[in-house]
Amino acid sequence: MFGFNFYLSYDWIYWTRPTGPPSALPSDMERSFVQTPHGKIELLCAKPSSSSTKATSANISVPVVVFAHGGMGCAWVWTPYMLYLAQHGVTSYAVSTRGHGESWHPTFLRMLYMTTKRDLGDDLLAGIKAVQTREGGGEVVLVGHSSGGGLSQFLVNEGDVKVKGLGLLGAVPGTGSFKVYYNWACFDPWFAIRMIFHGWHPNSPLSHPFLTRRAFFSEEYPEKDLLEFQRHLNHYESFWWPIGMMAPFVNARKLLGNILGWNGSSDRILIMAGSRDKLMTRDVQVHAAETYRSAVSDMVREKKLEADDASVRELEGEGGEDDSGQGVRLAWVPGAGHHVQNDVQWEVGAAKLLAWLKQL
Numbered sequence: 001m002f003g004f005n006f007y008l009s010y011d012w013i014y015w016t017r018p019t020g021p022p023s024a025l026p027s028d029m030e031r032s033f034v035q036t037p038h039g040k041i042e043l044l045c046a047k048p049s050s051s052s053t054k055a056t057s058a059n060i061s062v063p064v065v066v067f068a069h070g071g072m073g074c075a076w077v078w079t080p081y082m083l084y085l086a087q088h089g090v091t092s093y094a095v096s097t098r099g100h101g102e103s104w105h106p107t108f109l110r111m112l113y114m115t116t117k118r119d120l121g122d123d124l125l126a127g128i129k130a131v132q133t134r135e136g137g138g139e140v141v142l143v144g145h146s147s148g149g150g151l152s153q154f155l156v157n158e159g160d161v162k163v164k165g166l167g168l169l170g171a172v173p174g175t176g177s178f179k180v181y182y183n184w185a186c187f188d189p190w191f192a193i194r195m196i197f198h199g200w201h202p203n204s205p206l207s208h209p210f211l212t213r214r215a216f217f218s219e220e221y222p223e224k225d226l227l228e229f230q231r232h233l234n235h236y237e238s239f240w241w242p243i244g245m246m247a248p249f250v251n252a253r254k255l256l257g258n259i260l261g262w263n264g265s266s267d268r269i270l271i272m273a274g275s276r277d278k279l280m281t282r283d284v285q286v287h288a289a290e291t292y293r294s295a296v297s298d299m300v301r302e303k304k305l306e307a308d309d310a311s312v313r314e315l316e317g318e319g320g321e322d323d324s325g326q327g328v329r330l331a332w333v334p335g336a337g338h339h340v341q342n343d344v345q346w347e348v349g350a351a352k353l354l355a356w357l358k359q360l
Contacts, residue, residue, distance in 0.1 A: 012207045013198055014235035017105040017136075023076060023232065031102065034130040039104025041123050043130060044075040044095035046082035048089045058155055062357045063117075063164045065096040066128050068301070070146025070170075071241060072206060072233045072282045074101030077145070081341050084350040090357060091135070096149075097171030100234045108236055112202060115238040117245065120182050122157050128161055139260055141272075141357060143167035144340065150177065150245045155253040165360045167353065168271040170280040170338050173288040174250025176243065180279050187214065187278050202237040206230075217337040218276055220344045229342060234290055252295035256327075262307045263358060267329035270356045272349060274336030285330065291324035301328075321351070 025031055025044070033040040042155045065085065067078040069301035076311060082092045093120075094105040097120040106115060131140060142163045144152030149171020155161050155175070184205065185191050191205055198204040206212045209226050213219075217226065259268045269292055271286045293312070297307035312325030322331040333340045333349040342350040 007270045008094055012230060012233070013201050013203055015108050016056050016233055016235070017107070019135075022102045026079065026083060029079065031207045033102075034126050036123065036126045039098065041098070041104070041126055042075055042102040043127050044078070044082065044094045044096075045092070046086040047091045048086050053109065058286065062090045063138065065090060065092040065357065066131055066142050067092060068124050068142065068144035068148035069096065069100065069150050070144075071149040072165060072203070072237050073145070074147070074232060074234060076101060076232050077229075077339065077342055078107050081344045081353065085354060086348065088354055090354070093127070093131045095124050096300065099124035099236070101232075105235070111236050112239050114240075116240045117151060117154060120238065121151055121158075121160070124158050125155055134316060139164045141165040141167065141360065143169065143353070144171055145169045146338065147241055147245065149244060150174070150249070151241075153255060156223045156258045157250045157292070158259055159254075162215065162258050164259070165268050165270070166255075166259055167272070167356070169287070169340055169349070169353075170269070170273045171288070172245050172280075173291070174248065174255070175283055175287065175291055177245045178231055178247075179284055181242070181246075181285075182277055183279050183281055184215065194319050202239060203233070203235070214336055215278065216339045217343050218274070218335055218345070219337070221337070222344070225342075229339075252291055253299060256292070256295055256299060257304060262327065262336045264306050264308050266359050267324050267327055267356060268307075268360070269328045270353065271328065272331040272333065272340065272352060274333045274338060274340045274343060274345070274349075276335060277338045277340075279338050289328050289330040296326040296328065297360045320326070329354075
């Protein structure tokens with residue numbers, strides 16, 4: 001009726017909670033659950049093997065990493081990065097907030113209209129605290145993707161958690177996400193009309209593998225991987241999560257004060273995105289980096305922060321026009337789409353994440 005690109009499909013539209021056994025994990029990962037007042041939250045873990053050559057020879061001391069997924073995602077999306085870090089001697093965890101992955105699922109209406117970013121933030125916070133308890137109580141490095149990057153900034157900004165480093169991968173900017181959804185509407189002009197046909201279901205923009213590829217991946221992403229990714233999308237998403245991030249929700253100076261370890265040389269914030277990300281485009285990421293760099297410079301001048309306030313410099317050997325300055329590292333994964341941790345170029349991003357972790 002509306003042409004090939006309309007893709008009006010109901011195959012991936014769900015109105016009820018998922019059923020069946022938990023999804024399988026690689027043998028090198030383990031799943032546990034964190035009990036919260038509302039239900040159990042999924043927590044995945046990947047630790048270095050004592051027999052791993054890379055782990056035993058790396059001889060590095062890197063803080064534990066906690067990963068936060070984005071909208072329609074779950075802890076599973078971090079599998080490639082988690083296994084990569086474990087092979088290089090780094091322990092990492094990933095949290096699935098309510099309604100995602102194997103965590104407890106609210107009903108359809110409760111998830112859509114009564115679940116806020118504060119609720120999801122509490123789930124992520126419960127996961128972080130559980131990790132701290134298991135790993136001896138120290139601060140973690142928090143790495144969030146897309147809306148999970150926004151959620152990570154929200155928690156640090158509110159002072160709910162202090163971190164040793166903050167990684168923002170294709171993340172919603174703390175200055176607000178209006179431009180992000182404008183970008184989505186530009187490459188998917190049927191967005192709003194399709195949602196009407198789908199009864200305003202939040203899965204509508206990703207209701208067909210073609211739509212998911214176009215929004216999240218490069219054209220090179222294999223069909224079999226795309227279908228597996230599609231199967232891990234949650235059944236329905238909270239409307240209040242993205243709406244709660246449309247307007248500015250972070251005070252850069254306040255957030256910086258809750259990141260520990262400023263010592264004049266290291267980059268405490270990583271902003272990384274795929275060069276073909278159609279949502280968190282280059283201008284969005286550059287603006288995010290400039291916002292934090294400006295705040296760092298102001299706080300250094302006021303002697304409220306000890307950090308290197310030198311001009312931004314290009315990072316040699318990193319490729320993709322990466323640069324560093326004022327405690328913020330801006331990196332690119334050439335050719336990758338929005339889901340840098342799952343696209344075919346994922347290992348390039350994983351290596352850049354590891355390099356950032358090593359210099360903390």
